[in-house]
Amino acid sequence: MTHTASAADTAPKTYPWEIRASGLKVRVGRSKMAVDGLDLSLGIGAHGLLGPNGAGKTTLIRTLATVLRPTEGELEMLGTSLGRVGDHRALRRRIGYLPQDFGYYKRFTVREFVEYMAWLKEVPKRDVPDAVQRAVERVGLADRADHRMKTLSGGMVRRAGIAQAIVNSPAVLLLDEPTAGLDPAQRLRFRELLTDLGRDTCVVVSTHLVEDVAAACSDVVLFADGRLVFQGTPDELGAAGSAEHPGDSPLERGYSALLRTSGQQGSAW
Structure with missing residues (x-):
């Protein structure tokens, strides 16, 4: 796209x-x-x-x-x-922002979490799929994109947090x-x-x-x-x-x- x-x-x-x-x-x-x-x-x-x-x-x-x-x-x-x-x-x-502690729905997949944050940041709907894919790839989570957040290690959750911070190309x-x-x-x-x-x-x-x-x-x-x-x-x-x-x-x-x-x-x- x-x-x-x-x-x-x-x-x-x-x-x-x-x-x-x-x-x-x-x-x-x-x-x-x-x-x-x-x-x-x-x-x-x-x-x-x-x-x-x-x-x-x-x-x-x-x-x-x-x-x-x-x-x-x-x-x-x-x-x-x-x-x-x-x-x-x-x-x-x-602005992209990663606080020390951030909340998320544990049943969301990594992709759903980053998509949700892109929506909150008002990324144009047509751009969201590509923006999410780029973000998860940049933090090395492409192979975990469809795994639920609750299954991730602490380090992976942190990387998902970085992905949401950069999804809007701040x-x-x-x-x-x-x-x-x-x-x-x-x-x-x-x-x-x-x-x-x-x-x-x-x-x-x-x-x-x-x-x-x-x-x-x-x-x-x-x-x-x-x-x-x-x-x-x-x-x-x-x-x-x-x-x-x-x-x-x-x-x-x-x-x-x-x-x-x-x-x-x-x-x-």
Whole structure:
């Protein structure tokens, strides 16, 4: 089936950054400011979002996905301002989102699950079969497409989650801990997919695994206590550390050094 480009697909790009935040604050609960005065600009490419537990990574991802509303400051995605009020339905059609935990009907097959998510994202009906097939093939689930979700391993369920996130060919792709539950071979395939997606998509991937960022991301964003600590290339992150800092690789030592400088020492066991 031939895909027919929509007006949105062929419209000229009129914004300098896919994601731009200025003084962004997002409150969670009554008092905690989980994102606190963030200035950040992200364009095409794979951006690794690193930070300790409680740094605000998931809150930021959820805000970018329009699940949460900004409390203060400015946030713009794909040229659309995300204020505290407004209907962002049109923007959501252009976003792919994989949360840490996602729900699904266990009796759905993988194909039915991804089709359902394509329908929710308002993918044109004529394009859905091809879009679903491409998505399941890209995550290595073509041979499981007609198996029920309840029969899949945890890693396969995660891959089905990635498939639903990319089924609408998003301009911005948000992945929160996407490699959780993947075995080493699956993680290697995911890194290849991430590199491929980053060629023409703004991908933001939140992870605790520094080696995934090193292998697949062109840009690293280090987040601590709701604030931006560092943004640069993996090589620049590695250069920030030295042998005196904890870690088994240059990136881990750079990560430790920058957190120490920011006052975030990391939690003990």
